[in-house]
Amino acid sequence: MPSLAELILHFALLSLLAFGGGNATLPEMQRLVVEQYHWMSAATFSELFAVAQAAPGPNVLVVSLIGLQLAGIPGFFAVTAAFCLPSSLLMYGFARWWRGVGDAPWRIAVQGAVGPVAVGLVLASGWLMAATAAGPGGWPAMLLAVATVILVLALPWNPLWWIAAGALLGLAGAV
Amino acid sequence: MGVLTEPASPSLGALFRGFCLIGLSGFGGVMPWARRYIVERYRWLPPGEFAALLGLCQIMPGPNVMNLALCLGARFQGWRGAVVAPLGIMLAPMAIVLALGLAYLNFGEMAPVRAMLRGISAVGAGLILATGLKMLYEYRRQAPAVGLAVLVFAAIGWLRLPMLPVVALLLPAAVVIALLGRH
Numbered sequence: 001m002p003s004l005a006e007l008i009l010h011f012a013l014l015s016l017l018a019f020g021g022g023n024a025t026l027p028e029m030q031r032l033v034v035e036q037y038h039w040m041s042a043a044t045f046s047e048l049f050a051v052a053q054a055a056p057g058p059n060v061l062v063v064s065l066i067g068l069q070l071a072g073i074p075g076f077f078a079v080t081a082a083f084c085l086p087s088s089l090l091m092y093g094f095a096r097w098w099r100g101v102g103d104a105p106w107r108i109a110v111q112g113a114v115g116p117v118a119v120g121l122v123l124a125s126g127w128l129m130a131a132t133a134a135g136p137g138g139w140p141a142m143l144l145a146v147a148t149v150i151l152v153l154a155l156p157w158n159p160l161w162w163i164a165a166g167a168l169l170g171l172a173g174a175v
Numbered sequence: 176m177g178v179l180t181e182p183a184s185p186s187l188g189a190l191f192r193g194f195c196l197i198g199l200s201g202f203g204g205v206m207p208w209a210r211r212y213i214v215e216r217y218r219w220l221p222p223g224e225f226a227a228l229l230g231l232c233q234i235m236p237g238p239n240v241m242n243l244a245l246c247l248g249a250r251f252q253g254w255r256g257a258v259v260a261p262l263g264i265m266l267a268p269m270a271i272v273l274a275l276g277l278a279y280l281n282f283g284e285m286a287p288v289r290a291m292l293r294g295i296s297a298v299g300a301g302l303i304l305a306t307g308l309k310m311l312y313e314y315r316r317q318a319p320a321v322g323l324a325v326l327v328f329a330a331i332g333w334l335r336l337p338m339l340p341v342v343a344l345l346l347p348a349a350v351v352i353a354l355l356g357r358h
Contacts, residue, residue, distance in 0.1 A: 023306070031337065031338075051275050056200065057198050057271065058264060090235060095249050110234050115320065116321070119307060120330075123308070123324065132296070145304065153309070171290055
């Protein structure tokens with residue numbers, strides 16, 4: 001198991017890479033805690049992701065659950081802070097003079113670059129979380145993920161309903 | 176203090192309460208609710224300014240909605256607002272997630288719990304994919320942007336490369352290409 005300092009270091013670095021927000025960093029978190037260091041199984045990672053989905057709030061909170069799983073309650077708070085503070089300090093520094101930036105060419109260029117990078121990260125994240133939820137040979141879960149995509153794009157319902165439906169389908173043994 | 180408060184600026188208490196509500200409103204991310212509360216219900220910002228601010232928060236790393244809370248807090252109440260608004264959005268959901276996480280540590284081994292979480296996990300993945308596709312659709316007329324997104328998807332999702340070199344390499348390259356493309 002990792003030490004608290006090790007966790008803080010990893011997630012503080014991730015904070016500064018988190019273009020596209022918390023969800024966009026899921027692939028890197030999984031690569032780190034499951035594939036590289038074997039701190040938890042892919043199934044546990046997938047289940048922690050599900051627990052975070054079942055709660056209201058910003059989707060960054062999956063990070064807190066990873067901290068809780070790996071280092072208990074101190075880990076919960078330490079990892080949350082490590083993931084939120086570096087980016088927040090950077091944002092605060094930037095926000096103080098952004099009004100002066102306006103439509104500077106470099107700002108538009110940065111926006112044009114970060115946007116598509118974030119899109120790629122979010123898509124990779126969704127794809128990997130679907131594959132992880134399914135596991136080897138788990139095509140019903142893959143099918144459920146694809147069905148969710150279609151339903152979400154077709155119907156403007158609160159995501160809560162789809163999450164509840166997923167829980168019920170899981171309980172019924174359909175996934 | 177830095178930022179002087181404008182006449183209609185929400186107080187620290189109002190910022191905290193408002194962002195608490197936003198934080199507790201959404202499942203699977205709260206950004207759509209942030210817009211609804213900030214622009215429509217509280218009228219803290221006109222729609223155009225909200226979009227501009229959101230654009231700024233999205234080019235910075237970190238949880239987008241937290242960045243948004245921080246910017247609005249700083250704008251209305253200086254550094255105190257920059258502390259209070261993000262706390263507002265995080266504290267109550269953190270308490271809920273902590274309770275759920277502790278329950279998971281105790282009951283996560285039970286078969287029905289695992290089955291339920293598998294279903295939720297698949298749906299959660301679908302929600303993220305749908306978000307990504309909606310974002311991609313915004314770039315449908317910009318082939319280089321779509322190419323960049325596909326490149327990042329392949330590097331991270333398919334080749335499973337570490338994020339640091341991918342972002343550190345592709346992001347500056349894309350900025351330079353965008354800057355050159357303007358001349």
